[in-house]
Amino acid sequence: CSANYGLPCAWGAVRALWALNRVPISARTPAISAAIEASASFLLRYDVAGADYPYRERINFSWFRFGYPLGYVADVLLNLEVLGGAGYGQAPRLAEATQWVLSKQDDQGRWRMENSYNGKMWADVERKGRPSKWVTLRALRVLRQAGLLQR
Numbered sequence: 001c002s003a004n005y006g007l008p009c010a011w012g013a014v015r016a017l018w019a020l021n022r023v024p025i026s027a028r029t030p031a032i033s034a035a036i037e038a039s040a041s042f043l044l045r046y047d048v049a050g051a052d053y054p055y056r057e058r059i060n061f062s063w064f065r066f067g068y069p070l071g072y073v074a075d076v077l078l079n080l081e082v083l084g085g086a087g088y089g090q091a092p093r094l095a096e097a098t099q100w101v102l103s104k105q106d107d108q109g110r111w112r113m114e115n116s117y118n119g120k121m122w123a124d125v126e127r128k129g130r131p132s133k134w135v136t137l138r139a140l141r142v143l144r145q146a147g148l149l150q151r
Contacts, residue, residue, distance in 0.1 A: 010046075010053035013039045014074040014082055021085040040086045048079055049097035066104070067115030068125060068134035075115065077101060077138050084145030098146045101139055111135040 017039040023032055046053050051063035062073040070078060076097055083094060104111055113132035116125070126132045143149045 008042065008053070010043065010051070010079075011072065011074045013042050014079050017043065017082045017086055018078070021082060036086055040083060040088055043079060043083060044088065044091065044093050047096070048076060048083070048094055049100045051076060051079075062115060065114035066111055066132075066135045066138070067113055067117075068132060068138065069117065069121075070115070071117055073115070077135070077142060080142040080145070081138060084142060089142070089145030090147050094146065098142065098148070101142055102148075105139070106131060109136075111139045 017036065020032060020036045020039065028036075051059050053059075060073070063076055063079075066075055066077050080089075080094060080097055080101065083089065083091070088094065101111075106112070108131070110131035110133075113126050113128050113130060113135055116128040126134065140149060144151070
């Protein structure tokens with residue numbers, strides 16, 4: 001990854017797994033299944049809550065700021081979403097990260113928009129620093145995949 005000084009790109013792995021998860025199970029070739037397993041294995045090899053993926057200078061702060069839309073970056077929430085979509089939502093390796101997501105919930109059960117591309121897109125989505133319906137939806141999906149919410 002050129003943005004990561006040639007080190008493996010966790011953001012790329014998250015995005016690859018996000019795309020591969022959308023291939024229907026009946027249409028998955030052995031190569032697609034292997035790519036899903038390789039992406040998930042890479043992401044689970046590290047501390048998801050700490051985002052301690054390979055880096056040269058420092059861990060990017062964007063991992064820890066929830067937002068919507070995300071653009072090219074990924075956050076811990078997206079990482080949990082795609083790992084959950086690949087069937088790892090209840091993996092013990094994700095418990096700490098899932099608890100961290102819960103700790104960011106406000107008293108009314110919402111999560112704030114912490115990372116925003118407002119002013120860089122055609123339209124602003126929601127106000128940074130305020131409760132966000134989109135971030136809340138993403139967090140609730142993660143909690144459901146982790147088995148902490150029922151439908």
